[in-house]
Amino acid sequence: MQVRVRYAETDQMGYVYHGNYAQYYEITRVEALRSLGIRYRDLERRGVLLPVLELRSKFIRPAFYDDLLTIHLRVESLPETRVTFHHEIENENGDTINLGQVTLVFVDGVTFKPTKADSYLLEKFEPFFN
Amino acid sequence: MQVRVRYAETDQMGYVYHGNYAQYYEITRVEALRSLGIRYRDLERRGVLLPVLELRSKFIRPAFYDDLLTIHLRVESLPETRVTFHHEIENENGDTINLGQVTLVFVDGVTFKPTKADSYLLEKFEPFFN
């Protein structure tokens, strides 16, 4: 997954504002799910919400305006009631500039209680863990 | 209404990113309505949405990080199916730095069709136009 840094995303240091990395992680997760045949939009329509429970970022080097960033994504275990995504962002020189870890929790869209991972989603994930 | 410029709102020119003025207008409208006894949140709960139909901004001077901006708001006529807010933003030197005009349309939260201004809202507005 690649993302081009927008002007709006920089701050007056000339760096990408640290809060904006959450969006880079988000769009990477969404595209990774899409490549597995899962549309996050459809999950929500099926009554499953995936709010973020925990976010961790390490900022190793800055990202600059117009940089083309490459974002690698890894999931270490099958989703249960939650799922953790590991993101690693590289700049055009191949330097790792950022590490991000995002834990999402499956929430029932009606009761707003935590729930187990959607079977529709698990089916798509399972081949990668066998 | 006063707003302090956030670091996140600046861009690498050191200016407030032009797209962020829409948020300054928004929070000014919301506080103005609150001072009339109207909570925008309650309007939505009553089934009235107020999406933006048109936005115009003139950028006269830049705003900088940590500036304390003063935003003046004016409504020229009673809301009907739409309402236009005129915003004028001043910096700490009293310079007018930005003019913004935002037209919102009343939309029924169920049918998503344009509708007349909520009577609850009109009652609060009317004293200012007599």
Next chain:
Amino acid sequence: MQVRVRYAETDQMGYVYHGNYAQYYEITRVEALRSLGIRYRDLERRGVLLPVLELRSKFIRPAFYDDLLTIHLRVESLPETRVTFHHEIENENGDTINLGQVTLVFVDGVTFKPTKADSYLLEKFEPFFN
């Protein structure tokens, strides 16, 4: 130019927040300039800033999360001290959902005074107006 709507860009109406269209226009301009062989980043390095002078948006239909939007860009005359870009945004059904007009002014990065369009930039633009 195509852009995929991010979750972060939606608001609680489920629509793309109106202030975020400014970013869609921005990335379209930047890619259009890139296709002419101009990197906006290089313009800044050559001492030319292009702050926004005026922004106008008409919101015709909402855009939703995960929509793939197509953005058309038009420039009607050769840049002089300013340049106006006309943007038209279409959704996947081919509906025009938004019209945006953005006027940028050429500013000298040292004196911060308005200046004439950079000759480097004009050379790239000229073939389209003859």
Next chain:
Amino acid sequence: MQVRVRYAETDQMGYVYHGNYAQYYEITRVEALRSLGIRYRDLERRGVLLPVLELRSKFIRPAFYDDLLTIHLRVESLPETRVTFHHEIENENGDTINLGQVTLVFVDGVTFKPTKADSYLLEKFEPFFN
């Protein structure tokens, strides 16, 4: 420090988008420094940058549009080459909804190398650690 949730900060779940908490932490730090007589803007002008090195957030409950959030800030040790701020966010019911930990590093604005905390800043901090 109190902050009112903006419409722009919500997402289509109706929650504050998780990436926006970084801004709440930021404005709390800036106001805390201001109350110690330190303007972050002046630090930058004195040639000290404070980019973020690490960010951790726990999302305990959602925040909603128009909520008035109270943010508590704690620093556990004197700044050296870095400083860690602990943020706790409460909603109007007094529920803790979010915990955030942000580590900033002192960087020389000329060499862009890590440096020791500015003495001007340390002087203001010291009384709290004796």
